Amino acid sequence: MAKYLLLKHYRGAPKGVNDVPMDQWTPQEVEDHIRYMNDFAARLEGTGEYVDGQALSPEGTFVRFDGEGRPPVTDGPFAETKDLIAGWMIIDVESYDRALALAGELSAAPGAGGEPIHEWLELRPLMGTPPTVTE
Amino acid sequence: MTGADELLLRELTPAVIGVLVRRGVDFATAEDAVQEALLQAALSWPDGRPADPRGWLVTVAWRKFLDAHRSEVSRRAREQRVEDEPPPGPAETVDDTLALFFLCAHPSLTPASAVALTLRAVGGLTTRQIAAAYLVPEATMAQRISRAKRTVADVRFDRPGDPATVRRVLYLVFNEGYTGDVDLAAEAIRLTRELAGRARDEETAGLLALMLLHHARRPARTRGDGILVPLPEQDRSRWDTALIAEGVGILQAALARDRLGEFQAQAAIAALHADAPRAEETDWPQIVGWYDELLRITGSPVVALNRAVAVGEADGAAAGLAALSDVDPGLPRYAAASAHLHEKAGDLAAAARLYADAARSAPTVPERRHLTGQAARVGQALRT
Numbered sequence: 001m002a003k004y005l006l007l008k009h010y011r012g013a014p015k016g017v018n019d020v021p022m023d024q025w026t027p028q029e030v031e032d033h034i035r036y037m038n039d040f041a042a043r044l045e046g047t048g049e050y051v052d053g054q055a056l057s058p059e060g061t062f063v064r065f066d067g068e069g070r071p072p073v074t075d076g077p078f079a080e081t082k083d084l085i086a087g088w089m090i091i092d093v094e095s096y097d098r099a100l101a102l103a104g105e106l107s108a109a110p111g112a113g114g115e116p117i118h119e120w121l122e123l124r125p126l127m128g129t130p131p132t133v134t135e
Numbered sequence: 136m137t138g139a140d141e142l143l144l145r146e147l148t149p150a151v152i153g154v155l156v157r158r159g160v161d162f163a164t165a166e167d168a169v170q171e172a173l174l175q176a177a178l179s180w181p182d183g184r185p186a187d188p189r190g191w192l193v194t195v196a197w198r199k200f201l202d203a204h205r206s207e208v209s210r211r212a213r214e215q216r217v218e219d220e221p222p223p224g225p226a227e228t229v230d231d232t233l234a235l236f237f238l239c240a241h242p243s244l245t246p247a248s249a250v251a252l253t254l255r256a257v258g259g260l261t262t263r264q265i266a267a268a269y270l271v272p273e274a275t276m277a278q279r280i281s282r283a284k285r286t287v288a289d290v291r292f293d294r295p296g297d298p299a300t301v302r303r304v305l306y307l308v309f310n311e312g313y314t315g316d317v318d319l320a321a322e323a324i325r326l327t328r329e330l331a332g333r334a335r336d337e338e339t340a341g342l343l344a345l346m347l348l349h350h351a352r353r354p355a356r357t358r359g360d361g362i363l364v365p366l367p368e369q370d371r372s373r374w375d376t377a378l379i380a381e382g383v384g385i386l387q388a389a390l391a392r393d394r395l396g397e398f399q400a401q402a403a404i405a406a407l408h409a410d411a412p413r414a415e416e417t418d419w420p421q422i423v424g425w426y427d428e429l430l431r432i433t434g435s436p437v438v439a440l441n442r443a444v445a446v447g448e449a450d451g452a453a454a455g456l457a458a459l460s461d462v463d464p465g466l467p468r469y470a471a472a473s474a475h476l477h478e479k480a481g482d483l484a485a486a487a488r489l490y491a492d493a494a495r496s497a498p499t500v501p502e503r504r505h506l507t508g509q510a511a512r513v514g515q516a517l518r519t
């Protein structure tokens with residue numbers, strides 16, 4: 001078994017095929033999209049492959065240390081940074097091929113006009129635990 | 136609940152499932168009833184372990200089964216037959232553990248399902264413990280187990296199975312390492328002992344020997360901060376000599392029967408490492424010989440990669456690099472092996488670059504840390 005992270009981007013991924021911003025969809029289209037995502041997660045729980053899924057607010061703040069005894073410095077959000085993560089799902093699957101198939105399915109979530117949005121999802125392996133037998 | 140009680144419960148689990156199955160309960164239902172009985176034992180045994188723990192578990196599991204069965208809305212004709220508790224007979228003393236091993240490693244199951252089912256039905260672990268060990272939510276693991284049980288629902292319980300499939304499952308469990316609160320490596324060893332005691336074949340003995348020899352080195356494999364310690368740098372005084380002696384003894388008895396297989400060959404390599412009081416006394420030529428055998432048996436590219444490293448130790452870096460040129464560069468850990476051989480050959484610039492590549496593509500965090508450290512070390516040597 002191997003765990004993979006499916007990353008959804010607000011920004012930074014290549015443009016999907018049916019690339020209408022969500023705020024221009026009808027309420028029904030939004031609802032259908034969300035139901036598709038929820039059904040997908042529920043089905044993966046049923047197959048014993050679901051680990052976690054969360055959506056992220058697009059609004060974020062950058063924070064950094066500013067020296068001993070001083071409050072941290074905050075900045076942003078930076079509209080020009082290329083990458084903005086919208087959310088993730090973590091799956092635990094038997095093979096890379098299975099991970100690809102599931103990512104493809106998630107990318108087919110319906111959007112404007114009830115058509116699949118064909119969005120680009122990023123698939124990243126999680127770093128595992130070292131095997132017991134190495135040499 | 137003491138550790139001894141918990142271990143006893145886990146050891147009794149497969150036998151109790153076997154009793155229920157022989158009384159005509161289907162495997163999936165029997166397994167559920169026994170899990171319920173284990174939970175009840177966890178509640179009541181702390182007040183005093185029963186005189187006959189196995190009998191107690193059978194009685195409670197049977198009652199749990201009857202309760203569940205009675206509460207079903209659809210009463211089947213079978214119900215009448217099971218209402219009357221069957222008298223204890225010869226069936227109660229038959230050991231069905233081996234049959235359970237075969238069922239839980241049935242070829243129709245995916246590796247992950249077989250692992251989960253084996254840990255629960257043969258190992259007696261709870262779903263929560265298995266989920267924690269594999270870092271997935273309990274609900275996910277529960278589904279994995281119940282789907283696995285549905286998959287093998289129609290498999291005849293008493294059909295002889297293939298020990299090779301069981302060995303593969305146990306090896307997967309062992310190789311998962313040491314995450315979670317259940318020590319999967321120790322659990323794999325316990326279950327492999329059970330299997331070896333029932334299925335007397337050389338390869339199961341070889342697998343047990345391999346596990347014991349690797350387990351013996353565990354105290355020296357990582358530093359306190361989780362950094363991996365490579366074999367040549369391990370403090371050999373921390374290896375468990377009793378485990379090594381046991382592993383070597385089991386391996387020698389198996390090899391004497393002259394039916395070599397991959398686990399015996401792997402155990403032989405592990406034994407040769409364990410035999411060397413200091414890293415520089417390792418018998419590399421003999422290790423290369425065992426890798427040749429292993430390559431002949433498995434044809435595995437990973438074996439070819441490890442063999443190239445061994446050749447580098449036995450016959451020098453140039454020979455190792457020549458052996459490496461026949462290996463698929465796309466393999467995980469190829470860059471790490473190549474870096475090591477280049478450093479040995481004195482090509483520090485290539486080694487530094489390859490260690491950095493290897494660190495970037497390392498599949499686990501401890502390996503990445505280790506390889507980053509190697510890249511830093513060689514890079515520093517280059518600059519001085």
